[in-house]
Amino acid sequence: xxxxxxVAFLGFGNVGRALADLLLRKLDTxxxxxxxxxxxxxxxxxxxxxxxxxxxxxxxxxxxAVRSGGDLAALHAGTPLGATADFIATCPADLVFETIPTNPxxxxxxxxxxxxxxxxxxxxxTANKGPVAFGYRELSALARERGVGFFFESTVMDGAPxxxxxxxxxxxxxxxxxxxxxxxxxxxxLTRMERDGMTFDEALREAQxxxxxxxxxTLDVDGWDAAIKTxxxxxxxxxxxxxxxxVEREGIRDIALADVESAEAAGERIRxxxxxxxxxxxxxxxSVRPTRVPIGGVLAGVTGTTSIVDFETDTLHRLTxxxxxxxxxxxxxxxxxxxxxxxxxRHR
Ligand SMILES: NC(=O)c1ccc[n+]([C@@H]2O[C@H](COP(=O)([O-])OP(=O)(O)OC[C@H]3O[C@@H](n4cnc5c(N)ncnc54)[C@H](OP(=O)(O)O)[C@@H]3O)[C@@H](O)[C@H]2O)c1
Numbered sequence: 001x002x003x004x005x006x007v008a009f010l011g012f013g014n015v016g017r018a019l020a021d022l023l024l025r026k027l028d029t030x031x032x033x034x035x036x037x038x039x040x041x042x043x044x045x046x047x048x049x050x051x052x053x054x055x056x057x058x059x060x061x062x063x064x065a066v067r068s069g070g071d072l073a074a075l076h077a078g079t080p081l082g083a084t085a086d087f088i089a090t091c092p093a094d095l096v097f098e099t100i101p102t103n104p105x106x107x108x109x110x111x112x113x114x115x116x117x118x119x120x121x122x123x124x125x126t127a128n129k130g131p132v133a134f135g136y137r138e139l140s141a142l143a144r145e146r147g148v149g150f151f152f153e154s155t156v157m158d159g160a161p162x163x164x165x166x167x168x169x170x171x172x173x174x175x176x177x178x179x180x181x182x183x184x185x186x187x188x189x190l191t192r193m194e195r196d197g198m199t200f201d202e203a204l205r206e207a208q209x210x211x212x213x214x215x216x217x218t219l220d221v222d223g224w225d226a227a228i229k230t231x232x233x234x235x236x237x238x239x240x241x242x243x244x245x246x247v248e249r250e251g252i253r254d255i256a257l258a259d260v261e262s263a264e265a266a267g268e269r270i271r272x273x274x275x276x277x278x279x280x281x282x283x284x285x286x287s288v289r290p291t292r293v294p295i296g297g298v299l300a301g302v303t304g305t306t307s308i309v310d311f312e313t314d315t316l317h318r319l320t321x322x323x324x325x326x327x328x329x330x331x332x333x334x335x336x337x338x339x340x341x342x343x344x345x346r347h348r
Contacts, residue, residue, distance in 0.1 A: 011098060049076075054077070125342065161334075178309065180309035204217060308322050
């Protein structure tokens with residue numbers, strides 16, 4: 001008999017739905033490779049209702065309902081549930097995929113949701129940066145206490161195994177410095193400016209038109225998203241204790257086409273560079289700022305929505321990971337990998 005793992009989706013937007021598609025596609029592989037029978041038992045959304053069925057929820061029907069703008073209520077079995085809080089308090093899942101929007105101010109309400117789930121002894125896999133940036137130590141300690149997993153591979157570089165490499169692939173190594181380009185939107189804008197001579201505003205408008213940038217681009221262009229990801233890497237891989245406001249942060253809003261052109265004339269390109277470093281006094285410091293990098297170097301070659309991370313350690317010296325073509329599907333894969341790793345007991 002395969003091991004039965006019941007799962008639920010808290011959030012069923014771009015990432016939640018891509019994960020549902022991926023899960024349906026991988027059910028046989030999970031059974032064959034890991035002897036794992038994954039059974040979806042719940043889906044909760046903000047405006048499309050929620051549904052729970054302990055006997056097994058029809059995930060394809062849930063996808064159809066939400067994609068056609070309908071409500072999930074028809075799929076619900078048992079006593080009707082009120083709001084998300086009921087779902088969190090009662091959902092009969094072994095593991096919840098939390099993919100609600102990131103709140104860069106304090107991580108709420110997801111921080112409280114994840115805390116409540118872990119407290120109930122439910123594993124949590126999340127793509128939401130908020131709870132990790134604001135509650136990593138607390139939530140990890142709680143998960144350990146309850147004997148469950150709190151995994152979040154998709155929060156940095158959209159599902160590429162960056163945290164897994166740092167955490168599991170470098171045993172006994174000390175990470176001295178992490179540098180990289182973690183925000184796709186700003187890298188896309190800078191690339192359009194240098195390649196096509198667009199102004200910042202033109203490149204931003206284009207990024208918004210094709211769905212790379214949000215209508216309110218503040219989080220990306222002012223460096224907040226990059227700062228949050230840098231905090232996650234610093235805290236998880238370097239034992240830092242930073243919050244996003246601790247990061248020395250400067251975005252790309254004030255980068256003019258003339259700056260890009262003068263960098264180019266000097267054989268350089270501008271990149272929104274993220275860095276976490278262990279200082280002489282042992283403290284971990286982090287920064288995000290536009291930085292001129294040599295055109296022949298690796299960082300200048302990171303264009304468009306590609307991301308890169310470089311680890312400097314006391315054993316392997318430098319280790320670099322490049323991620324191409326990120327999106328909801330790759331982010332979904334990070335969550336699926338978290339689930340498999342939890343099912344394999346990697347949280348213990
Ligand atoms: N998109 C990416 O490629 C990507 C990459 C890395 C990380 N992430 C992170 O992954 C998360 C999800 O991203 P996304 O693109 O899927 O966002 P999204 O499309 O906006 O989906 C968010 C989902 O959460 C639901 N929701 C909102 N508030 C809720 C609440 N209080 N209770 C229950 N459900 C609630 C929404 O409900 P409705 O459907 O009713 O609106 C929606 O289903 C975010 O934290 C994001 O930062 C995304």
